[in-house]
Amino acid sequence: MINNVFGIDLGTNNIKIYTRNDDSVLVEKNMIAIENKSTLFAYGNSAFDMYEKAPSNIKISFPLSNGVIADIKNMETIIRYFIKDLMGGRIAPADYLIAVPTDVTEVEKRAFYDLIRDANVKARKIMVVEKAVADGLGMDIDVKNSQGVLVVNVGYETTEISILSLGGIVLSKLIKAGGLKFDEAIKNAVRKEYSLIIGGKTAENVKMSLEQMEKEDTCAVVYGRDIVTGLPVEREIPASLVNSCLEEHFNTIIDNVKVILERTPPELGADIYRHGIYLTGGASQVNRLAEKLANGTGLRVNVSENPIESVVIGLSKIIKDDNYKSVAYAIEGMSK
Numbered sequence: 429m430i431n432n433v434f435g436i437d438l439g440t441n442n443i444k445i446y447t448r449n450d451d452s453v454l455v456e457k458n459m460i461a462i463e464n465k466s467t468l469f470a471y472g473n474s475a476f477d478m479y480e481k482a483p484s485n486i487k488i489s490f491p492l493s494n495g496v497i498a499d500i501k502n503m504e505t506i507i508r509y510f511i512k513d514l515m516g517g518r519i520a521p522a523d524y525l526i527a528v529p530t531d532v533t534e535v536e537k538r539a540f541y542d543l544i545r546d547a548n549v550k551a552r553k554i555m556v557v558e559k560a561v562a563d564g565l566g567m568d569i570d571v572k573n574s575q576g577v578l579v580v581n582v583g584y585e586t587t588e589i590s591i592l593s594l595g596g597i598v599l600s601k602l603i604k605a606g607g608l609k610f611d612e613a614i615k616n617a618v619r620k621e622y623s624l625i626i627g628g629k630t631a632e633n634v635k636m637s638l639e640q641m642e643k644e645d646t647c648a649v650v651y652g653r654d655i656v657t658g659l660p661v662e663r664e665i666p667a668s669l670v671n672s673c674l675e676e677h678f679n680t681i682i683d684n685v686k687v688i689l690e691r692t693p694p695e696l697g698a699d700i701y702r703h704g705i706y707l708t709g710g711a712s713q714v715n716r717l718a719e720k721l722a723n724g725t726g727l728r729v730n731v732s733e734n735p736i737e738s739v740v741i742g743l744s745k746i747i748k749d750d751n752y753k754s755v756a757y758a759i760e761g762m763s764k
């Protein structure tokens with residue numbers, strides 16, 4: 429009998445699922461499109477493709493908000509459909525390992541377990557692991573033997589800053605900073621400077637092409653609506669404007685990393701100093717963040733090779749390698 433096992437990292441922007449059977453990782457937008465309030469119209473990347481373009485009878489939304497589950501029903505639907513797709517159209521019994529944020533309430537943590545239990549995916553065993561621990565494993569850190577590892581995951585709506593030691597979490601802080609805040613800063617700056625309204629996807633593209641723009645000394649060409657005339661126009665946005673509007677958000681992240689460092693027990697400091705900061709999460713790739721974090725803290729910054737997938741790669745290691753099993757736990761033992 430095939431032993432079906434899935435590892436899931438539910439992000440506010442992207443859902444990542446590891447499938448043991450074929451050792452693969454699926455990354456799709458964690459989005460759902462519902463038609464006329466009740467009919468499933470699309471999910472994942474195809475829902476995202478319609479985002480900001482769909483007619484009003486199709487409601488497109490992210491079921492997670494700030495790293496926690498906000499819309500249980502739609503989140504269950506997305507999970508069920510993806511698991512069904514991954515099993516070739518028919519859901520068979522399976523074990524699940526799910527990554528959870530640390531600095532949230534017990535109820536919010538438990539909701540990840542309940543989600544899998546109630547999603548009609550024939551869950552047998554459901555285990556949980558803290559996201560930062562999985563992140564560490566996904567970045568090839570020997571988390572079980574290190575005494576002091578600083579992991580910073582810059583995601584979509586949240587940045588999780590954690591100190592790990594001997595396979596567990598010593599300190600963790602979840603702050604509301606990430607890729608979405610960067611996109612909004614770009615939107616606001618373009619509106620203020622050029623009286624131009626641009627969409628979220630356009631702002632995200634500008635953010636992602638910033639490094640290239642700097643290298644090639646070019647501007648981003650964007651399309652939007654002129655506030656004064658109301659007409660669609662094309663404008664060139666210089667990299668300098670984008671860099672300066674991101675500064676404030678980078679500082680929020682750097683300041684919070686410093687706060688965590690100040691609270692870290694001094695005995696863990698030696699390992700942190702030796703290894704530096706491990707930076708991951710999709711939005712950690714934004715131009716100059718790694719450099720600014722290094723300058724702001726005086727620590728070396730190690731950038732992840734797979735920033736969007738580091739958590740789910742960590743989950744795959746726990747699923748495949750018995751040496752890491754002890755970092756996962758069953759949630760039944762948690763107080764409600």
Ligand SMILES: Nc1ncnc2c1ncn2[C@@H]1O[C@H](COP(=O)(O)OP(=O)(O)OP(=O)(O)O)[C@@H](O)[C@H]1O
Pocket residue numbers: 438439440441442443494495582583584585586587606607608632635636709710711712713714715735736
């Ligand atoms: N090359 C890139 N440069 C800058 N930002 C990027 C790049 N690629 C992806 N991103 C950003 O990464 C973010 C998504 O990252 P990720 O998948 O880690 O978030 P998430 O896990 O869904 O969110 P969260 O952890 O907050 O719940 C988006 O904001 C996206 O714009």
Ligand SMILES: [Mg+2]
Pocket residue numbers: 438439440581583584709
């Ligand atoms: Mg994430």
